[in-house]
Amino acid sequence: MAAAFSDPGSRQQAPGKADSKQQAPSRSVLKQQPSSRGASKQQIPGRDGSKQQALNMPGSKQEAPATPVSNGTLAVPSTMSAQIDAHGGDPNFMTSLARGLAVIQAFSQRQRELTVSQISAKTGFSRAAVRRCLYTLGKLGFAATDDSRHFHLRPRVLALGHSYISSMPLAAMAQPILENVSHILHESCSIAALDKNEIIYIARANVTRIMSLDLGVGSRLPGFCTSIGRVLIADLPAEKLDEFLARVEFKRYTERTVANAEKLRQILRLVQRNGYCIVDQELESGLRSMAVPIRDSAERVVAALNVGAHAQRVSIPDLQNRFLPQLNAAAQELSLIVR
Numbered sequence: 001m002a003a004a005f006s007d008p009g010s011r012q013q014a015p016g017k018a019d020s021k022q023q024a025p026s027r028s029v030l031k032q033q034p035s036s037r038g039a040s041k042q043q044i045p046g047r048d049g050s051k052q053q054a055l056n057m058p059g060s061k062q063e064a065p066a067t068p069v070s071n072g073t074l075a076v077p078s079t080m081s082a083q084i085d086a087h088g089g090d091p092n093f094m095t096s097l098a099r100g101l102a103v104i105q106a107f108s109q110r111q112r113e114l115t116v117s118q119i120s121a122k123t124g125f126s127r128a129a130v131r132r133c134l135y136t137l138g139k140l141g142f143a144a145t146d147d148s149r150h151f152h153l154r155p156r157v158l159a160l161g162h163s164y165i166s167s168m169p170l171a172a173m174a175q176p177i178l179e180n181v182s183h184i185l186h187e188s189c190s191i192a193a194l195d196k197n198e199i200i201y202i203a204r205a206n207v208t209r210i211m212s213l214d215l216g217v218g219s220r221l222p223g224f225c226t227s228i229g230r231v232l233i234a235d236l237p238a239e240k241l242d243e244f245l246a247r248v249e250f251k252r253y254t255e256r257t258v259a260n261a262e263k264l265r266q267i268l269r270l271v272q273r274n275g276y277c278i279v280d281q282e283l284e285s286g287l288r289s290m291a292v293p294i295r296d297s298a299e300r301v302v303a304a305l306n307v308g309a310h311a312q313r314v315s316i317p318d319l320q321n322r323f324l325p326q327l328n329a330a331a332q333e334l335s336l337i338v339r
Contacts, residue, residue, distance in 0.1 A: 084098045099129060102123050106122045106123055114150070115149055115151070116149075168202065170303060171191075181307070188206050190306055191306075192303065192304060201219045223244075231292065232293075235300065235301035245261045248261075253284065280316065288316070291327075294331050303338075305331050
C-alpha cells in the first residue's frame with residue numbers, strides 16, 4: 001500500500017519572516033461613540049502627527065476586489081473586514097454582530113492582550129469600529145481592560161464555545177476512546193473538524209508534548225499541511241475543494257511543507273484512495289502525524305482522528321503497521337456515535 005504522505009524531494013529553504021512594524025497603540029480612552037445618520041468626516045492621525053480626512057459613510061459598503069489566482073478562480077478576500085463587506089448586499093446580514101465576533105477572534109494564545117491599533121490591523125476595521133466593538137463586549141462581560149489601552153477576553157467567552165461542545169455528541173463522548181488509544185500507543189491523540197481553512201480541535205488526549213504549541217480543545221491549525229486537515233479536505237466535493245484551494249494561504253512552516261495547490265491535489269487523491277494520511281514534518285520539524293476519517297451514516301467525513309509522534313521515535317512504517325490498525329478501530333467506534 002502506498003503511503004498517503006508527501007516528501008517534496010528537493011529541500012527548499014524556508015523563507016524568513018519579514019520584519020513588521022507594529023502600529024502605535026491608541027491613547028484615547030474607550031467610550032461609546034454616537035451613531036451618525038449621514039456621511040461624516042473623521043480625523044485620523046497620520047504617522048507624522050498630521051491630520052488626515054477620512055470619509056465615513058455608514059449607509060454604504062464598498063466591495064472588496066477579488067484577487068485572481070493561478071487556477072482561474074477568484075480568491076476570497078483576506079481580511080475579516082473584506083469578508084464582511086462581501087456580504088454588503090444581503091439585507092439580513094448583521095454587520096455589527098460580524099464585527100464583534102471578528103474582534104473576539106483577533107485574540108489568540110500568543111496575543112492575549114491587544115491594543116485598539118493591533119486589532120484594527122488584524123481585522124481591517126477602523127479604530128473607531130474596534131472601539132465600539134470592545135465597548136459593547138466590555139459591557140456584556142466578554143472583554144475588559146485595565147489601562148484603557150490593552151484589552152483582553154474574559155472567561156465569559158467560553159460560554160460561546162461550550163454551547164457547541166456540549167451539544168455535539170462526538171465531542172462529549174469521544175474522550176474515553178481517545179484516552180484508550182493514547183494509552184495503547186503512548187502518544188497524544190486528537191479529534192478535529194474543518195472550519196474554512198483551518199482545523200479546530202474538539203477533543204484531545206495528551207500524553208507527551210511534542211509541539212511548540214500547547215494544543216487543546218478549541219485550538220486551531222492550518223488545514224492544508226496537517227494530517228487531520230488533509231483527510232477532511234480530501235472528502236470535499238470538487239466545487240468546495242476548488243473554493244478551499246482558492247482561499248488558502250500556502251505558507252511554508254518548514255522546508256518540507258507542500259505549498260503548491262496542484263501538488264496538494266495529488267496528495268489529496270492519494271489520501272482518498274488509501275483512507276488515511278501521513279504528514280511528515282510539514283507543520284513543525286520533528287513532528288510526524290497520521291489521521292483517519294470519522295464518517296457519519298451517509299459515509300460523509302464529519303471529523304478526523306489523528307496521532308502525533310516525534311519523528312526520531314516513530315518511523316513511517318511504524319505509523320502504517322502499528323498505529324494505523326488502532327486508529328481505524330477507534331474511528332469505527334467513534335463513527336457509531338455520529339450515526
